[in-house]
Amino acid sequence: MTTQAVVLKGGLVVDPAQGINGVADVRIENGRVAAVGAGLPLDGALCVEVPAGFVVCPGFIDMHVHFREPGQEHKETIATGAAAAVAGGFVAAACMPNTDPVNDHVGVTEEIGRRASEAGLARVYPIGAVSVGSQGERMTEIKALREAGCVGISDDGHPVASALLMRRALEYASMFGMPVINHCEEPSLAAGGVVHEGYRATTLGLRGQPGVTESIMVERDVSLSGLTGGPVHVAHMSAGESLRAVRSGKERSIRVTCEVTPHHFILTDEDLQYDTNFKMNPPLRAVADRDAMLEGLADGSIDAIATDHAPHHADEKAVEFDRAPFGIIGLETAVSLSLDRLVHRGVLSTTRLVELYAANPARILGVEGGTLAPGGAADITILAPETEVEVAADRFRSKARNTPFDGWRLRGAVAATIVDGRVVYANDTVPGAAALAWP
């Protein structure tokens, strides 16, 4: 089926993979990028004027979300999660396997794929479990998971505690080109800690766990990656010590990559009260850790920004801090937070932001996208970097409302999200964005 060709005219195109950073047109044909360049002829295509100041980027990919389906549909479904993703500027999201049942079997993987197709919004990349039931004992059928559509393996929510299992998983998954994504947390050292160990934890009387709880396992995984050559990806990194371990691994050309969440590069344990929307794992760390994350984002030692979107029902969070589940949602706030706190505050450039949100996640997961190179799927995120927004949790597409950022005013908005050349989201609160929603 052929669809009407479209030329996105006059946007600021930022595509680090092609070295493009300037005003240019993007021609879309049959859901794919046909050409990128200044002054492209219309040649029968529909002309869509991109408002001045808007930035046209390769589609953003969130490599770490929890869509809760199957099993916990009261928190989120793949459909609501995908809707939240596109509303947050993401063309794709990689969903972690800690569903019920765990995505440790092709049946679950295929079901996720079906649900995602039905939703028809964002691409959903399943992450398979490392171990059966994420119990940390028996390895899953990684090849079968790969063939069913998994792009990586992880026991996220739980660390791979056994060094031997981690070694074998790295070796085995590397045969299929899949990274092992580890939730790094040494369980015996965490000792039931629910927040970062330090002054705030002490004054609040909450059990703390130090950053070393994470970094000790990051160091282990870097070593194991060095031993095996298998790529390891550190999920939701939070501690300065972990960043040092990653850097040291990269210096030795070890195949380690890492991601950081917006909350870990914005908030710290000083922000903690008993509000359970500030409870996540890893916990908000010290100011020095947060500053280290900003430095890592700026200098390139951090590869990706991921949200660790972890929806929970309001009732589940309306309990004592100790008893509340870990996790906050992030899909619909991440990009505005990043524009406001990273780009506008001069921490990093828009080019670097696109690497963190598009080019690098695509590369790490080995999925298409991450660039607007002609021939690739027309997955595009359009930003309105100057538009002010106020975070309003009650208007989220996600089923969940568990965000610590409700009510924040931020400079920078998502204007539109395009998947396979189709506008799946246009932000009606951004002036001019409606014009991007061609039929």
Next chain:
Amino acid sequence: MSTALDAPGTAEGERPEPAPRLRSRHLLSVGDLNREEILLILDSAEAMKEVGTRRIKKVPTLRGATVVNLFLEPSTRTRTSFEIAEKRLSADTLNIAGGTSSLLKGETLVDTARTLEAMAPDMVVLRHSASGACHLLAGVCDARVINAGDGMHEHPTQALLDAFTIREHKPRFEGLKVAIVGDLLHSRVLRSNILLLTELGAKVWVCGPRTLMLPGVERFGVRATTSLDDAVADADVVMLLRVQEERMHGHFFPSRREYFTTFGLTAERLRRARPDVIVMHPGPMNRGVEVASDVADGPVSVILEQVANGVAVRMAVLYLLAGFETNEGTA
């Protein structure tokens, strides 16, 4: 409507005076109290203590008020102390304890709060194993909430009664050396006491094994040491904290014996303190672990006075919080 002269704060014929008051309608944390508020509670407790010396130890002050003692974690002394305080003020009391109540089976604290609201209590006294539980309760219920110990967070009335007891023995708090010894990490009593005693100008020393030291202790405005002798040296007050046996399983210390030989307070070690030192313990006490019996039962011990003063301090808190509207939002 009463006339202006009958307004609270003015007895008949008296002009209104600058009435000190509590700023919050709940008592959740000592951190919410400033010096004036602490002294107001201690002064009020002195008047309340006199009530306890009468033949009829009961005043009609809280007649018609309902106080719920919601003790979701086992406690005998604190619950009893609150209950006596409430009864001496003529409040109607309702005790709900964790293990025994069908009200609580499988119910969240928020649901329990809503159920309680239907009984329209004026105040809820909450003991709970989770830090911040009182904040949660205060956020969802109209009643005034008094923290009777929440997890490892705080135990404000214990710190207030400790300060009250100290004040009965020492002329002033400024410059007083108070050494607090024991399981610092898990102690809500410690947290409340640090906040309260430093606000009143005392020099607080904390002492315990490295494994039970407070993370971030340098920001508390106290001196920290692992040497009991340094902590006790020239101390005006030595306050011992309970050491729970189950802590040994978290690799915090190897045995009761080794704890006692390192941190147990004996008459011998107490000689380094000032001659008029007093020794306190919030109870329940482990003899031969935190403290030797001859010290606990000796003339320097004010442990039983602490218990007696607890009632007066809790009466004062109940009385002062009764001055607030049940519903928020009034000027």
Next chain:
Amino acid sequence: MEAEGIRRALVRIAHEIVERNRGVGGVALVGIRRRGVPLAQRLARSLFEITGRDVPTGSLDITLYRDDLMRQAVGPQPVLRRTEIPFSIDDRRILLVDDVLYTGRTIRAALDALIDFGRPRSIQLVVMVDRGHRELPIKADYVGRNVPTAARQSVQVKLAEEDGVDEVAIEDVAEEGGSVPAAGGGAP
């Protein structure tokens, strides 16, 4: 009414007390905090000068017995002061002393409080000023001065021990929105 007036009134009341009780045997004074307390102490001195005998004197804070505490909770609670009655009131003739008698509610509270301390043989009421406007069936046995007032007026007995000066001041209380007494600031 100035210092001399207050002094003379107290001396007169002291004589009336001795006369009515045929001496001061079994008599004790209880001043209501705050200004009843110095008045009771002054009376005790007068009684000593007249009879040569010490009359036990105590002080009573009636706050915990007020009838408006749970009824109209509107902010700061009245400040509690210590009650000190260092003698048994059983079978004694108690002279309850206050500065101004107005609605009678303070005295009602004081009577309740006293009863909790024991069973006196009798309770007699001494006030420096009776300004009328009773709301309860209470009457003073000894009155320094009857001062007819309007309800909107305020009567203040000032005593050297508390206020640095002895005087009885009658002031018009400003209508709503007017000024409050300078010593205020605690009023809700």
